[in-house]
Amino acid sequence: MSVATENSSDVAIADGAGQQNRRFLGSFACTTMGFAGLILIAIFSYGTIQTGDFKLVWPWLTGQRLVFKPTQIELGTVEGEKWIETEVYVINLSKTPVKILGSQKSCGCIGVGEFPVEIPANTTHSLKIRYATLNKPGTFEHFVKYFMHVACFLGTNCSTIS
Numbered sequence: 461m462s463v464a465t466e467n468s469s470d471v472a473i474a475d476g477a478g479q480q481n482r483r484f485l486g487s488f489a490c491t492t493m494g495f496a497g498l499i500l501i502a503i504f505s506y507g508t509i510q511t512g513d514f515k516l517v518w519p520w521l522t523g524q525r526l527v528f529k530p531t532q533i534e535l536g537t538v539e540g541e542k543w544i545e546t547e548v549y550v551i552n553l554s555k556t557p558v559k560i561l562g563s564q565k566s567c568g569c570i571g572v573g574e575f576p577v578e579i580p581a582n583t584t585h586s587l588k589i590r591y592a593t594l595n596k597p598g599t600f601e602h603f604v605k606y607f608m609h610v611a612c613f614l615g616t617n618c619s620t621i622s
Contacts, residue, residue: 511553512582525554526608538593547586550606552579559609560587566602569594 507517519527529549538544552558560577571590579585589604 510582516551516553520553525552526558527551527553533589535591535593540593541595542593544591544593546589546591548589549584549586550579551584552581555581557581561607561609563607564605566604570602570604572604
């Protein structure tokens with residue numbers, strides 16, 4: 461039974477059926493959200509087991525199979541001409557090996573290791589980068605791009621051309 465008030469858009473429920481429906485919908489929503497939370501916990505737990513690091517779960521879930529850390533290297537203030545050596549870690553999140561075939565450098569002042577390099581499945585590999593600082597003041601940016609051969613992921617069929 462409903463009772464109309466002064467404002468025709470406001471309708472109050474006089475019997476208890478509406479309150480029971482609201483309670484049911486509230487408990488259903490809580491149950492559904494709890495179940496969804498458990499599924500998310502299970503997915504992230506499985507991803508942590510697969511990648512070995514909770515921080516790598518999101519890249520793994522979004523389909524990234526190679527992760528480079530760090531992606532940017534800050535050298536800070538460098539006085540004079542020096543060789544600075546640093547490392548970049550390549551994390552292979554896939555179940556197949558990845559072969560880095562070579563690299564492209566933005567400057568002849570950058571030295572990289574020997575290629576090809578094969579990174580086994582579910583492992584981390586260190587790539588050395590050497591940078592020769594020039595005796596020029598100011599800020600600068602350089603890059604290194606790596607080229608790789610990646611075997612089939614996730615059981616897909618690979619085509620070969622011969």
